[in-house]
Amino acid sequence: xxxxxxxxxxxxxxxxxKQVGDWIEADEIxxxxxxxxxxxxxxxxxxxxxxxxxVNVGDTVDVGVVMAxxxxxxxxxEAHASENGDLGTGEAAAAVEAPGAAGELLGDAERDxxxxxxxxxxxMRMAAEHNIDLSQVQGTGRGGRVSKKDxxxxxxxxxxxxxxxxxxxxxxxxxxxxxxxxxxLQRVEEVPKSDTxxxxxPSGGSLSRxxxxxxxxxxQSLQTAATCTTIAEAxxxxxxxxxxxxxxxxLPFQARATIETLLEFPHLNATLEGDQHTVHSEAVxxxxxxxxxxxxLIVPVIRDAQDLSVEGLSKRIKDLAARARTNQLTPDExxxxxxxxxxxGPFGSIMATPVINLPQVGILDTEAVVKRPxxxxxxxxxxxxxxxxxxxxxxxxxxxxxxxxxxxQFLSAxxxxxxxxxxx
Amino acid sequence: xxxxxxxxxxxDAMREEMRSDExxxxxxxxxxxxxxxxxxTDGFIDEFGASRVxxxxxxxxxxxxxxxxxxxEGMRPIAEMQFSDFVSCGFDQLVNVAGKTHYRMGLSVNIxxxxxxxxxxxxxxxxxxxxxxxxxHAPGLKIVAPSTAEDAKGLLISAVRDPNPVLFxxxxxxxxxxKGEVPGGTYETPFTARIAREGTDLTVITYGAMxxxxxxxxxxxxxxxxxxxxxxxxxxxxxxxxxxxRKTSKxxxxxxxxQMCAAGAQVSAMIAERAFEDLDGPIxxxxxxxxxxxxxxxxxxxxxxxxxxxxxxxxxLLEY
Numbered sequence: 001x002x003x004x005x006x007x008x009x010x011x012x013x014x015x016x017x018k019q020v021g022d023w024i025e026a027d028e029i030x031x032x033x034x035x036x037x038x039x040x041x042x043x044x045x046x047x048x049x050x051x052x053x054x055v056n057v058g059d060t061v062d063v064g065v066v067m068a069x070x071x072x073x074x075x076x077x078e079a080h081a082s083e084n085g086d087l088g089t090g091e092a093a094a095a096v097e098a099p100g101a102a103g104e105l106l107g108d109a110e111r112d113x114x115x116x117x118x119x120x121x122x123x124m125r126m127a128a129e130h131n132i133d134l135s136q137v138q139g140t141g142r143g144g145r146v147s148k149k150d151x152x153x154x155x156x157x158x159x160x161x162x163x164x165x166x167x168x169x170x171x172x173x174x175x176x177x178x179x180x181x182x183x184x185l186q187r188v189e190e191v192p193k194s195d196t197x198x199x200x201x202p203s204g205g206s207l208s209r210x211x212x213x214x215x216x217x218x219x220q221s222l223q224t225a226a227t228c229t230t231i232a233e234a235x236x237x238x239x240x241x242x243x244x245x246x247x248x249x250x251l252p253f254q255a256r257a258t259i260e261t262l263l264e265f266p267h268l269n270a271t272l273e274g275d276q277h278t279v280h281s282e283a284v285x286x287x288x289x290x291x292x293x294x295x296x297l298i299v300p301v302i303r304d305a306q307d308l309s310v311e312g313l314s315k316r317i318k319d320l321a322a323r324a325r326t327n328q329l330t331p332d333e334x335x336x337x338x339x340x341x342x343x344x345g346p347f348g349s350i351m352a353t354p355v356i357n358l359p360q361v362g363i364l365d366t367e368a369v370v371k372r373p374x375x376x377x378x379x380x381x382x383x384x385x386x387x388x389x390x391x392x393x394x395x396x397x398x399x400x401x402x403x404x405x406x407x408x409q410f411l412s413a414x415x416x417x418x419x420x421x422x423x424x
Numbered sequence: 425x426x427x428x429x430x431x432x433x434x435x436d437a438m439r440e441e442m443r444s445d446e447x448x449x450x451x452x453x454x455x456x457x458x459x460x461x462x463x464x465t466d467g468f469i470d471e472f473g474a475s476r477v478x479x480x481x482x483x484x485x486x487x488x489x490x491x492x493x494x495x496x497e498g499m500r501p502i503a504e505m506q507f508s509d510f511v512s513c514g515f516d517q518l519v520n521v522a523g524k525t526h527y528r529m530g531l532s533v534n535i536x537x538x539x540x541x542x543x544x545x546x547x548x549x550x551x552x553x554x555x556x557x558x559x560x561h562a563p564g565l566k567i568v569a570p571s572t573a574e575d576a577k578g579l580l581i582s583a584v585r586d587p588n589p590v591l592f593x594x595x596x597x598x599x600x601x602x603k604g605e606v607p608g609g610t611y612e613t614p615f616t617a618r619i620a621r622e623g624t625d626l627t628v629i630t631y632g633a634m635x636x637x638x639x640x641x642x643x644x645x646x647x648x649x650x651x652x653x654x655x656x657x658x659x660x661x662x663x664x665x666x667x668x669x670r671k672t673s674k675x676x677x678x679x680x681x682x683q684m685c686a687a688g689a690q691v692s693a694m695i696a697e698r699a700f701e702d703l704d705g706p707i708x709x710x711x712x713x714x715x716x717x718x719x720x721x722x723x724x725x726x727x728x729x730x731x732x733x734x735x736x737x738x739x740x741l742l743e744y
Contacts, residue, residue: 141744142743
């Protein structure tokens, strides 16, 4: 109720010129009021949609009492308030009351929300150039907006680099993915069972300690294990759908399916030391090979991986990879694995024969997911050629511990799990 | 190196050019015996005589027209508009004659027109304007606008020597406020932009008196602000602008002129066209609203971009 004169203390509403849901411009007459026998028109203090009428016709209220609310965040032509009950939230409404007290329009108050998913041109361009998933970038701009600075900080931190998997990575004409050189990992003793001799400092042409350790272990594996490689092909179309919905890479899905399959084929979830074959049928301690760029390679282990969901695996893999690259892994985190996954697919390869990480007896190599024409059979038995996201699952295994049929059965079971992945 | 005011640097440029090149002469209202409304040509008539420091009638069209004619005959006139606002009376000579003679007849119109411009001293609507954009729209004219004493001298010498008609926007508010070391003798300053202060997070693009406003406004901001002094509006140093924008990705453009179609509008459009993928926020403009410049000091301050206005715009954009 506006103060219409110095001596006026109250007013009576004679008529509302606008009803709830009506559009009103600032300074347009919204109501007539009667004060001390004089009828006066009240002008709207704001432009918007009448959201609420509080004082009814005939009622007398004191000066300063809120008479009605106008939704200033409404737009002309939007649904009528009677059809859309959520207009006129408290914050966005301008009250029709005593001038001075009513003054401030609150249109700006809500302006800043959820800018987070809108990116400036430079941010979009940098994301495209550097293959950055912007949803992973912490925004520090207004309303959580991701600014150029945030992208630069993200690239500097390298939290997600290189990707564990990228979409359609097979680009034969493209040079290898560029990566910043990583600092050489100093903690060589963390490579499990490293029996390297003390190496000279890595100056000149001699190998780094990390390389020497990897080399001696790889040679030892090939000399010790009876390495065979079995390859199966899997249709990743369902995983493709699932991972896109979950905004994740392929790897956590493949890891989850592998873990489940390992529990069904425990002879691959095992270690072989001398003639001591230890089979784990309850728990999978899954090693994930993490490239350190020029620095080398390290295999952190996710203990009790069978207890983790796909999301949990995704988080653990990212965490381990990030800490591996910043030299923050503890010795316990790089030992005790029962099976290993290596994942060079993001770099575009489609097939490989991995070297077993002794004393384990199997290593699964997940390769690039590539669209290929394949023969598919419908429920009536009719064949047709379709474009599917295909990948090769390459597993090296130790013929001392198991035989080829077992390995093939394992891979078939794994393929079935991937191809029948539930899509919610 | 001698220290000079902005005004002394302008005088010095003309004096040096007149001493070294007898084709250079001055025309203007009250520039002779009186020494000019702002005393830029004080003492010139004693040194160079009335034939080279010519008092003219109050007729800007005649001043510019005579200058064009003498330039076509091989002279290098410097014409003074007493206030830049008065150039509107010489508009036809500048836009239709000076700017198009080379195109039509292949003749060089080597004239320099000095335009004391800008507000900030309660000069009111006829003595405070920044008319540079009127002429940016007319092909054939070059326009420069120094912000420092050193640039005032160097740009004026370049203008005198440039074979094209050049409009020299000298900001009245800077005449005695800005001082600096100015090299002796003659030297030419190129018609390119100058980085007044380097920065990495935001670029303020401006010219003339607003360079000083921008420097003051952004001196203690939470962010590294680059200030680009355009110096020349035509030609516009697009590469310098784009280089800075590519570095900082955020731009505030400050015009003392009225906002509509001001020099900054062209800068803004050019950035949007050529550096879209380098922008990390909206291009922000701070300019005088489209109103006449008021006499009242209070109102004038409310209208012209102030240090606080620029600071607030920069702070907002830095946080964006």
